[in-house]
Amino acid sequence: MGKVGWQGGHSEGMILAARGTRWAPQTQPLPTQSLAPRKPEEEEEELEETAQEKKLRLAKLYLEQLRQQEEEKAEARAFEEDQVAGRLKEDVLEQRGRLQKSVAKEIQAPASADIRVLRGHQLSITCLVITPDDSAIFSAAKDCTIIKWSMESGRKLHVIPRAKKGAEGKPPGHSSHVLCMAISSDGKYLASGDRSKLILIWEAQSCQHLYTFTGHRDAVSGLAFRRGTHQLYSTSHDRSVKVWNVAENSYVETLFGHQDAVAALDALSRECCVTAGGRDGTVRVWKIPEESQLVFYGHQGSIDCIHLINEEHMVSGADDGSVALWGLSKKRPLALQREAHGLRGEPGLEQPFWISSVAALLNTDLVATGSHSSCVRLWQCGEGFRQLDLLCDIPLAWPMVENQRGSEFCLHHPTPQGPRTPSCWFLTLLPSLFKSFPGHAPPSLY
Numbered sequence: 001m002g003k004v005g006w007q008g009g010h011s012e013g014m015i016l017a018a019r020g021t022r023w024a025p026q027t028q029p030l031p032t033q034s035l036a037p038r039k040p041e042e043e044e045e046e047l048e049e050t051a052q053e054k055k056l057r058l059a060k061l062y063l064e065q066l067r068q069q070e071e072e073k074a075e076a077r078a079f080e081e082d083q084v085a086g087r088l089k090e091d092v093l094e095q096r097g098r099l100q101k102s103v104a105k106e107i108q109a110p111a112s113a114d115i116r117v118l119r120g121h122q123l124s125i126t127c128l129v130i131t132p133d134d135s136a137i138f139s140a141a142k143d144c145t146i147i148k149w150s151m152e153s154g155r156k157l158h159v160i161p162r163a164k165k166g167a168e169g170k171p172p173g174h175s176s177h178v179l180c181m182a183i184s185s186d187g188k189y190l191a192s193g194d195r196s197k198l199i200l201i202w203e204a205q206s207c208q209h210l211y212t213f214t215g216h217r218d219a220v221s222g223l224a225f226r227r228g229t230h231q232l233y234s235t236s237h238d239r240s241v242k243v244w245n246v247a248e249n250s251y252v253e254t255l256f257g258h259q260d261a262v263a264a265l266d267a268l269s270r271e272c273c274v275t276a277g278g279r280d281g282t283v284r285v286w287k288i289p290e291e292s293q294l295v296f297y298g299h300q301g302s303i304d305c306i307h308l309i310n311e312e313h314m315v316s317g318a319d320d321g322s323v324a325l326w327g328l329s330k331k332r333p334l335a336l337q338r339e340a341h342g343l344r345g346e347p348g349l350e351q352p353f354w355i356s357s358v359a360a361l362l363n364t365d366l367v368a369t370g371s372h373s374s375c376v377r378l379w380q381c382g383e384g385f386r387q388l389d390l391l392c393d394i395p396l397a398w399p400m401v402e403n404q405r406g407s408e409f410c411l412h413h414p415t416p417q418g419p420r421t422p423s424c425w426f427l428t429l430l431p432s433l434f435k436s437f438p439g440h441a442p443p444s445l446y
Helices: 006-020 038-045 052-097
Strands: 118-119 125-130 136-141 145-148 156-160 179-182 189-194 199-204 208-213 220-225 229-236 240-245 250-256 264-266 274-275 282-287 292-297 302-309 313-320 323-327 336-337 357-358 364-370 375-381 388-395 410-415 425-431 432-441
Touching: 006 145, 136 179, 189 220, 208 410, 264 302, 274 302, 274 425, 282 302, 282 375
Parallel strands: 125 179, 179 220, 220 264, 302 357, 357 410
Antiparallel strands: 118 432, 125 136, 136 145, 145 156, 179 189, 189 199, 199 208, 220 229, 229 240, 240 250, 264 274, 274 282, 282 292, 302 313, 313 323, 323 336, 357 364, 364 375, 375 388, 410 425, 425 432
16 A cells, blocks of 8 residues: 555556456446545555655656756757858858848838937038947038037037148148048048048047048049958049058059049948949949959949949949949849939929939848938849839938039948847938938848
8 A cells, every 4th residue: 555645646547447347337336345435544645655756756857857958958059050050151141242131121211200300510411421339420511520429319529620721730620522431340440531632531539630641633532441441442533543551541552444533432341342433324343452343334324322232232323313233243233223213394304313322231132312302212122132122212301412413422321239129320411411310120130
């Protein structure tokens, strides 16, 4: 009877089996002794457990816990391996220029309450950049000033004033329209270029002037740092592309090829840059080490803006109203959207709204375009960048450009926020002010 309590389940099973085999039908009277009430001593005896049985039960319990822990560890390892494999795959695709994360379908136009207007410049704003840590914005304008703003509060953090010509001993600055800016990927250096052929290098944190680069023979129209380095590319209305080493305060080389004033420039991590050739009707990819170039044709008008989507694809806009998607392996556009911002003018005399700016969220399918049609348009790039589909319009109170092609700029910039959903800041430049408003991207973006 000492083992009855521990094997109670098996005993009951045996009783059930016995009822069907050895026992008489239930209509017959059962033995009288089976119906006799049990004494309390017998019930306690059934609940008792020997030391050997307890050890066996605890050992089984411990083994079950070990098995569950091993299963959890195996699941965690498999998940981590999947994550690492996914990141490695993304890294390979990014290096090859084939990474295209799908985020455009998650983007929604912001509510009017999300739009914030910042004022400070006296003349039209021409360009802006955001620091890599998304803490500050630099804006520059035709009033020759550069303003550093707080992204969080929208307040001015620093103003680099206009420099007066011939004023020695005064704080350095620009004495003519600032046309372009760029910031290094580590946030250390800010570069700005103006109509006076000068490139000024600043310490981005303190806004202190460091160097002045001379060499261009006409207005500096485009600047871009190579990602992960302090190598700076510049382009100008003098039709040239120059390479500089900012950390060493040195000039590297000059490349020629465009047949008209170069309007814009962009670069990523490869040792190359892309340019929009304005009236010469070409987009060019410059391979710096080889000192060679690839020439692309597709727009019918002046190509005024260009932006890299990844290492192998780019988007450009022209004054014929078209937006083009390019792959470096094709000399013609992969996709061409004509009249991207519609038409204007009297019936029979319509002209397309020219495209003054383009931008893209790096390694995704999201593209933004700006025009003097008083709106920013968001687009989704199709599979393989062979299609461009309109997502939505974001109306503005003022046109982005007022009778000055290419003088205004629209920037779309991602803001990673750790485990939280990252936000996307759209910054649109208007005469003497700019607007900022958040969009939203899916958590899988980072």
